[in-house]
Amino acid sequence: xxxxxxLVGERVRAAREDQGLTLSGLAQAxxxxxxxxxxxxxxxxxxxxxxxxxLANALRLPLAVLLxxxxxxxxxxxxxxxxxxxxxxxxxxxxxxYRLRFEPGATRSAGGHxxxxxxxxxxxxxxxxxxxxxxxxxxxxxxxxxWLSDVAHTYLAVGDVxxxxxxxxxxxxxxxxx
Numbered sequence: 515x516x517x518x519x520x521l522v523g524e525r526v527r528a529a530r531e532d533q534g535l536t537l538s539g540l541a542q543a544x545x546x547x548x549x550x551x552x553x554x555x556x557x558x559x560x561x562x563x564x565x566x567x568x569l570a571n572a573l574r575l576p577l578a579v580l581l582x583x584x585x586x587x588x589x590x591x592x593x594x595x596x597x598x599x600x601x602x603x604x605x606x607x608x609x610x611x612y613r614l615r616f617e618p619g620a621t622r623s624a625g626g627h628x629x630x631x632x633x634x635x636x637x638x639x640x641x642x643x644x645x646x647x648x649x650x651x652x653x654x655x656x657x658x659x660x661w662l663s664d665v666a667h668t669y670l671a672v673g674d675v676x677x678x679x680x681x682x683x684x685x686x687x688x689x690x691x692x
Contacts, residue, residue, distance in 0.1 A: 520557030525580045527555040529573045543572035562591040576685045578610040593620030610683045616671035626665040630686045634660040640677030643670040
């Protein structure tokens with residue numbers, strides 16, 4: 515069985531080629547280096563969560579498409595870990611379910627995912643400040659929030675203990691319009 519980095523690289527390359535993008539074109543659209551993208555496509559580099567989101571947004575695809583729908587796939591960057599729990603697609607939507615863990619004070623900013631994308635978040639431990647840059651909410655254990663994630667948004671672990679949540683990203687099927 516191929517390792518996760520190889521599977522992700524194959525998915526990135528296939529999506530890029532399907533959309534008629536050059537390596538340079540996708541790298542520029544995602545804001546990453548051409549050499550880094552080449553290494554990702556060849557499976558020799560494990561991309562961070564931020565890099566994968568940048569690629570997914572540039573390709574107008576849900577993140578789960580690049581993860582090869584590998585339920586259990588783990589992506590990490592300093593202070594943050596994400597694990598894909600489930601992904602499903604029907605005629606209208608692609609729904610991705612992730613478990614996220616944030617160390618105290620860890621923050622993550624994400625660009626807009628495209629028109630019609632909604633994020634639903636349920637906190638299972640700690641506290642998070644989440645939402646669009648112009649409107650954030652602080653949520654604690656057992657609390658849930660949802661927002662349109664078509665513009666830049668943020669997650670911040672507040673307090674002295676790690677924060678954990680379940681994040682559901684609902685995207686129009688067939689990709690998202692940037």
